[in-house]
Amino acid sequence: MNNATNFDYLVAVAGGTLLFGLLTVFIIYFILLYRKSQTKLHFERERRKKELLQAEVEIKEQTLVNVSREIHDNLGQAAALVKINLSLISKDISEADQQKITESSELIKKLIDDMRSLSQSLNGDNIKRKGIIAMLNIDKERINKTGYVEVNFQHPSKPIDLEFDRQTILYRILQELFTNTLKYAKATTIQLKIEENDTEIAVNYSDDGIGFNYQSALSKGAGLTNIQDRCGIIDAKLYFESTIDEGTQVQITLKKRLTHDSNSSRR
Amino acid sequence: MSRYLHTFCFLFSITSIVVYSFFDSHRTHYYVFLLGGYSLFGLIVFKRLNQLSRLVVLNLLFVFLSELTVRLLIHHHIESYPIYHLFIPVQIAFYGFIYAKISSIPRKRLFFVIVASLMLISLLTSIFIQKINYLPSIGFILLSCFAIPLSLLKFTEMINSPISRKLNLQTVFWFNLGTFFFYSITFFIYSFFPFISEGPDWVYDLPWFANIYFYTFYFISLVVSLDQRHSL
Numbered sequence: 001m002n003n004a005t006n007f008d009y010l011v012a013v014a015g016g017t018l019l020f021g022l023l024t025v026f027i028i029y030f031i032l033l034y035r036k037s038q039t040k041l042h043f044e045r046e047r048r049k050k051e052l053l054q055a056e057v058e059i060k061e062q063t064l065v066n067v068s069r070e071i072h073d074n075l076g077q078a079a080a081l082v083k084i085n086l087s088l089i090s091k092d093i094s095e096a097d098q099q100k101i102t103e104s105s106e107l108i109k110k111l112i113d114d115m116r117s118l119s120q121s122l123n124g125d126n127i128k129r130k131g132i133i134a135m136l137n138i139d140k141e142r143i144n145k146t147g148y149v150e151v152n153f154q155h156p157s158k159p160i161d162l163e164f165d166r167q168t169i170l171y172r173i174l175q176e177l178f179t180n181t182l183k184y185a186k187a188t189t190i191q192l193k194i195e196e197n198d199t200e201i202a203v204n205y206s207d208d209g210i211g212f213n214y215q216s217a218l219s220k221g222a223g224l225t226n227i228q229d230r231c232g233i234i235d236a237k238l239y240f241e242s243t244i245d246e247g248t249q250v251q252i253t254l255k256k257r258l259t260h261d262s263n264s265s266r267r
Numbered sequence: 268m269s270r271y272l273h274t275f276c277f278l279f280s281i282t283s284i285v286v287y288s289f290f291d292s293h294r295t296h297y298y299v300f301l302l303g304g305y306s307l308f309g310l311i312v313f314k315r316l317n318q319l320s321r322l323v324v325l326n327l328l329f330v331f332l333s334e335l336t337v338r339l340l341i342h343h344h345i346e347s348y349p350i351y352h353l354f355i356p357v358q359i360a361f362y363g364f365i366y367a368k369i370s371s372i373p374r375k376r377l378f379f380v381i382v383a384s385l386m387l388i389s390l391l392t393s394i395f396i397q398k399i400n401y402l403p404s405i406g407f408i409l410l411s412c413f414a415i416p417l418s419l420l421k422f423t424e425m426i427n428s429p430i431s432r433k434l435n436l437q438t439v440f441w442f443n444l445g446t447f448f449f450y451s452i453t454f455f456i457y458s459f460f461p462f463i464s465e466g467p468d469w470v471y472d473l474p475w476f477a478n479i480y481f482y483t484f485y486f487i488s489l490v491v492s493l494d495q496r497h498s499l
Contacts, residue, residue, distance in 0.1 A: 015459055015462070027444065030426070033426050034425060034429060037427070038430075038431065040429075045431075
């Protein structure tokens, strides 16, 4: 090869290498940029989903408050009037009928107590007034009264340090867990423990019921999905462990203060 | 079908290297065979493809028939360059139509006026500058100058409006990647041909590699399209 050919040879090789290098760099750069955009899109979607869920929870909470007020104000008042009327009637009738009236009065009294308890449990405003610990104690008493399941509840001696909105959602999650245990688990005891340190709150819930398959239960009903979604809203980490015939364990941990990069993780 | 893509890409690369290294005289046959295979595949699954992929199949078929005709003409010692002179305006029309479909090009009427003008320029070039018995390198440069910006525009759009599907499972990505990759090389080769022509022998093999990878990217876009039939 002469000198001119050598130069041309070099130009061809250098040009070709540069072209392939540039093409490769471009493709890699594009892929990285695209992934970044996808991540941004993902976070944006998650944020919107969270906002939507938050709005849904707020609407549900408001509905529950309305139902609670209705139970307390109207049904409770009506039941109280029935009780007063029964006590007035009882003076003018035979002893056998009086016995029936007394039994009815007792039933009405129980009905009023149950309605009051239910009304308290439904009303999210009570969490603001009393805190989640007091509300869970009310639920514990209510469930224990049924005699089907015994709830053991361990908690810090003072009210937990968590925003009321998040307390309300955490409370609804625990109510959903209680409901699931009562409806499906055939359990005899429920252990509920709330622990708090400087940065985190940990909730451990377990029952000794028949357990379930997590994935199939997730696809069947809205209960577990609700729990997952609510955990997402309050940026809580949810851990479910359920073994057939050995019961279910649920662990929820959440940071006391929300940070921008905190995300929920689920199993 | 996307799950078999890795295996296909591996086998394709190995076969291409083997053909390149040991079957020098069969390279062109291999290229035409690939084109025919991809076209046939496209025709078989045509009804299951989305709009973009159907256009790609039609284009593959056109390229296959053009290349087949070129080989037959060469075989019978007849001048084959006129085929390429016809090939270029058709390709300009194809890319114009397809990018108008998949990109949000503003002023579409103006865009189609540009497409028509480029087709006319390529034909005029074939008549007055690089006559039909010569390789239409100017036409190829023109086509590259048209296809590269369109693919870049689409890449930009993809970044600005991403979708959640994985990039390697997107029809548009493979189509665009093929177009960008092939026409960048085509532009380089034909623009610097006087320098390159003096270079090593393997420089002449670049278009062969560029072509087989180009149409393989299009084929991958077809395969990917089968799993996402209802979107572009």
